[in-house]
Amino acid sequence: xxxxxxxxxxxxxxxxxxxxxxxxxxGTGPFPGLVLIHEGxxxxxxxxxxxxxxxxxxxxxxxxxxxxDDSASGCLVSTMRSLASGTGRAFADIVTARSWLxxxxxxxxNVGVIGFCLGGGFALLGTTDGLDAASAxxxxxxxxxxxxxxxxxxxxxxxxxxxGAAAKLETVPIMLDLENEIREAARPAFINDVAxxxxxxxxxxxxxxxxxxxxxxPKTWQRIEDHFAERLR
Numbered sequence: 001x002x003x004x005x006x007x008x009x010x011x012x013x014x015x016x017x018x019x020x021x022x023x024x025x026x027g028t029g030p031f032p033g034l035v036l037i038h039e040g041x042x043x044x045x046x047x048x049x050x051x052x053x054x055x056x057x058x059x060x061x062x063x064x065x066x067x068x069d070d071s072a073s074g075c076l077v078s079t080m081r082s083l084a085s086g087t088g089r090a091f092a093d094i095v096t097a098r099s100w101l102x103x104x105x106x107x108x109x110n111v112g113v114i115g116f117c118l119g120g121g122f123a124l125l126g127t128t129d130g131l132d133a134a135s136a137x138x139x140x141x142x143x144x145x146x147x148x149x150x151x152x153x154x155x156x157x158x159x160x161x162x163x164g165a166a167a168k169l170e171t172v173p174i175m176l177d178l179e180n181e182i183r184e185a186a187r188p189a190f191i192n193d194v195a196x197x198x199x200x201x202x203x204x205x206x207x208x209x210x211x212x213x214x215x216x217x218p219k220t221w222q223r224i225e226d227h228f229a230e231r232l233r
Contacts, residue, residue, distance in 0.1 A: 037119030
């Protein structure tokens, strides 16, 4: 179901228009909560499918459209600047989503974050901001991050969009206190179940290999579910 958090996010210095998508588990709850942060292609049907998958696993999942304001103008500059600086509107949106989940009667109060690609970078940088667990999937690695919550990181060795990221994971446990590190022989978007539909005319699937990897995806999703089950339940 659609959730409009525009008033809350604007009051917190976030997006003036913040559209989110809520996927609820079966039953009455309460359930642990998850903030889902989407890829650079926005809060599309693939991200909604991920939200429903996590809801089936037992998490009240709120997919937050951190590009809501940028999408209205057809430009992602503000969102990218926020990720590069580690501050700004998109982070206020994520905090708004987290706070909304914690206040909801259907949530236990335990809230984690999961992000994909662009959202993976936001998830890593948001791990110090009052969250209980995180899963970052092929997102930009920060230089350092202190006092992070437990993080599960999933990256592909063959990811041309993040050259050297898999090798850099050798030092990430020191920087991020990662409890797990996963480096699949895959490329970006490898845990999606259907191919992405890029906004750009550039054939990303052919040039960068952005596509699902049915061999790697099930193992990675199981790790994600195990990670959150241990940390949020």
